Structures are given as structure tokens and as C-alpha cells.
Amino acid sequence: MDVFKHGIEAGEEELAPLRTQMLVQLDKLWRSGMDAHIEQLKAVFRALCMRISEQQARGEKGPIGYIHFSYLRSWLMQGELKYALEAYDDTWYMDRCECIELYECDWLYPYLDRMEEGAMAARPYTPNGAAFDSRTVRLREIVTLHQYVREWLRQALPQLLVLPEFEAVKRAEILRIRTGEYKDYSEQLWMEDLADKDAKAVQEWLEQKHPTAYIASDLRSLDLSGGNYADIDLRHSHCTSGNWSNAKMERSTCIGTDFSGSKLSGTNLSQSLLFDADFSSCKLDGASFREAAGGRQVVKDGMVLGFRGISFKDADLEGADLLYADFYNADFSGACMKGALVMSSDAHKWQLSEDQKRNIQWMVEDESGVPVPAGG
Incomplete structure (x- = not known):
């Protein structure tokens, strides 16, 4: 584990310019328009909302107070960038009735792949002589990538929140939509306060x-x-x-x-x-x-x-x-x-x-x- 951690720290000198290059490329993607990816997200969000309504009809879930878009480090370690879309009632993590759908950000793979390849070429070994683990790049740079996913979600939300499947969901007086790491730090994207x-x-x-x-x-x-x-x-x-x-x-x-x-x-x-x-x-x-x-x-x-x-x-x-x-x-x-x-x-x-x-x-x-x- 120490070598794994050391690999992240030791490669920062090489990662910094690669990260800057990735941000420039991501910004070009952002400014060229991200609407093409929203339809796939809508389909996953619809599926989540229908799952919520089914659970509510069976009395298994109360009015929804939280919806999370969370990136999954476990999938990232396997080379896949997936987000969990989850719904909770207003007891948040005390809600034990699982309600989840997965969304894959496959359109971000080229940017992550190029960064990994650049890092491996610049430093194939750590100072201890161990092979540089490319997982360190994925785990570190998901924070950088997530900034653009987060802003894309902000942009997509107005389209998601008018879907009939969402309107059919019973919601708590206060609904919070958040994004971040799964079961870890997250930021609020939207709050609907009906009080x-x-x-x-x-x-x-x-x-x-x-x-x-x-x-x-x-x-x-x-x-x-x-x-x-x-x-x-x-x-x-x-x-x-x-x-x-x-x-x-x-x-x-x-x-x-x-x-x-x-x-x-x-x-x-x-x-x-x-x-x-x-x-x-x-x-x-x-x-x-x-x-x-x-x-x-x-x-x-x-x-x-x-x-x-x-x-x-x-x-x-x-x-x-x-x-x-x-x-x-x-x-x-x-x-x-x-x-x-x-x-x-x-x-x-x-x-x-x-x-x-x-x-x-x-x-x-x-x-x-x-x-x-x-x-x-």
C-alpha cells in the first residue's frame, strides 16, 4: 500500500502537465456541446424514477428526499467509469431500500486513457523500482474529470426534472440532488424546497x-x-x-x-x-x-x-x-x-x-x- 501511495506522489511532476493537457481537451469537448450524451442519461434517469415509483407503490420507500449521482472507484479500478444513480427517502443513508441504476461515462475514456499512457511513458517505475500502477492515475484524476461531469449534470438537470417519470415520483418537502464520490464527499446540485x-x-x-x-x-x-x-x-x-x-x-x-x-x-x-x-x-x-x-x-x-x-x-x-x-x-x-x-x-x-x-x-x-x- 505504501508503494501504491508513493506511486501517486512520486508521479505528480509528470502528471501536472498531462492533467493540464487533459483539461484543455475536455474544455474543447465541453464547448463543442454535450447534449449528445444527455439522451442516454435521460434513459437511465427514467429507469431510476420508474423503480422509485414501483417501490413506493409497494410501500417500500417513502417520499424521495435525496438523489445522488456518484462515481464508483470500485469500477474505476477495473477500468470503467460508472456512476450510480441512487434515490433515498428523507432519512438519507438510513433508507435501507436500495434503489439504484448505473450510468457509464464511456465518452470520457479517451481522455483518461491518454493521460494514463502519458504517465506510464513518463515514469514506468516508481523510485522504489516497482512498476508504476496506472490505477493511481485513474484514482487521482477522477476528481479532475468529475468537474466536467458535475457541470454537465447541472446542465442536464432542467431536462431531467420535467420528465413525466420524475413528476410521478412522490417527493419529500425538500428534495436534494447531489453528486460526488459514492458514500463519500458530495456536492449539492439542486434543491427543491416546497415549503x-x-x-x-x-x-x-x-x-x-x-x-x-x-x-x-x-x-x-x-x-x-x-x-x-x-x-x-x-x-x-x-x-x-x-x-x-x-x-x-x-x-x-x-x-x-x-x-x-x-x-x-x-x-x-x-x-x-x-x-x-x-x-x-x-x-x-x-x-x-x-x-x-x-x-x-x-x-x-x-x-x-x-x-x-x-x-x-x-x-x-x-x-x-x-x-x-x-x-x-x-x-x-x-x-x-x-x-x-x-x-x-x-x-x-x-x-x-x-x-x-x-x-x-x-x-x-x-x-x-x-x-x-x-x-x-
Whole structure:
């Protein structure tokens, strides 16, 4: 076992550039479209939902509180990348009625195979003279690969959750959909909270700013305007069709947060992390995004931040402050940019129509470094 562990550690110098190369290749796959693989996932998810309904009809399983998409290291050791789709009632792991289907990510094999081959070629033996076990590569790099599977699952969920087989499933008041390692660490992808919510009570809860309590929360269709949510972590939360107008949200973490269809007029999101946030069809007039980040993808130590880019599709950004914001690759299609403040230096970096460019208030720095209207 020590040699096995040593093989992982000793090969890191060789694995790092191979991992970077794999991430570049995976990103190309991601951007070329992953919809082709969703149909197979739908079939497996349908089978899981029908199994749930059968167990519920027999009285063997209660309302579903958890659905897990978990990668299986035991299969990985045999050279196969399989995920278990499991359903539990609201007692979670205390639910002893097994409900499971398997999904094979065979479309990821070429990337894993190339990495293994590169690692074996670079270091066929460990410093102890033992043959380098390629299983060390698979076990180590599943974490890297899983990032893209996780984001693909996020992308696929809206299609899975409208399937009639899922709608027929009896669900608990709170349903959590998670992904990660089997019976180990997992992350929440989605939460459906059907409980009646008092907007004022939710606002008071959010203003307490607990470190991780709000991640992937269900905050849809709530009036949370005027709240003080500065420094809050709302990553991957569902905040659609809500009212966040005039809220203080500076320095917030809104990675992957879905605000689509919401009102955020006058909201302060300056210096916030907005990788993959969705502001499509939002009212953002007078909002501040000054020094917000989330445009350029960040890759560090095999971890990726920024998969899809920020969306401002069909949003109203009239008079918004976008100064010094990193919105490279953001989607501004159909967005109203009338009077929006943008640094002239960003004109060639952002994807803007000619009409949008004419309506923007371009800014430059004066001798003191203060932004002033260009040409004025």
C-alpha cells in the first residue's frame, strides 16, 4: 500500500502537465456541446424514477428526499467509469431500500486513457523500482474529470426534472440532488424546497451570512429587495423570478447562481465572483458590477472555475456600472446597454453588437486614474 501511495506522489511532476493537457481537451469537448450524451442519461434517469415509483407503490420507500449521482472507484479500478444513480427517502443513508441504476461515462475514456499512457511513458517505475500502477492515475484524476461531469449534470438537470417519470415520483418537502464520490464527499446540485417561505424571514436568515448555509438553495420567486447581503455565498443557488432590487451584494460569491428573470435594479454586485452566473432577462438598470470577476476561465492545480460564462442575454443593463468588470466571453446578446458605463479598454474584449457599442457610455481614466466619459 505504501508503494501504491508513493506511486501517486512520486508521479505528480509528470502528471501536472498531462492533467493540464487533459483539461484543455475536455474544455474543447465541453464547448463543442454535450447534449449528445444527455439522451442516454435521460434513459437511465427514467429507469431510476420508474423503480422509485414501483417501490413506493409497494410501500417500500417513502417520499424521495435525496438523489445522488456518484462515481464508483470500485469500477474505476477495473477500468470503467460508472456512476450510480441512487434515490433515498428523507432519512438519507438510513433508507435501507436500495434503489439504484448505473450510468457509464464511456465518452470520457479517451481522455483518461491518454493521460494514463502519458504517465506510464513518463515514469514506468516508481523510485522504489516497482512498476508504476496506472490505477493511481485513474484514482487521482477522477476528481479532475468529475468537474466536467458535475457541470454537465447541472446542465442536464432542467431536462431531467420535467420528465413525466420524475413528476410521478412522490417527493419529500425538500428534495436534494447531489453528486460526488459514492458514500463519500458530495456536492449539492439542486434543491427543491416546497415549503411555504416568508420573504421577511428568509431575508433575516440571509443577512446572518452563515459561511456555507446558502449554497445551492431554493430562493425562487421571493421578494428579497433592499437586503444587506454583502459578502454572502450564494453559489449555485436558484434565485429565479425574484426581486433583489437595491440589495447590497458587494463582494458576494454568486458562482453559477441563477437569477434569470429577476429584478436587480440598483443592486450592488461590485467586486463579486460571478463565474457562470445567469442574469438572462433580468432587470439590472442602475446595478453595479464594478470590478466584478467571472469572465476568464481560471485553472489552477487541476481545478476549473468558469465553464459556461456569464449570461446577460436579453437583460436590461441601462445605466449599469460595469467599470473594470471582467466579463470576457459573457453573453450580452439582446441586452439593453443604454448608458451603461464601460471602460473603453474593454471594447475589444467583450462580445457586443454595434448597436450596443453606440449606446454604451464609454469611460477612460483621467490623470488621477478616475473614470471619466471618453472624449469629454
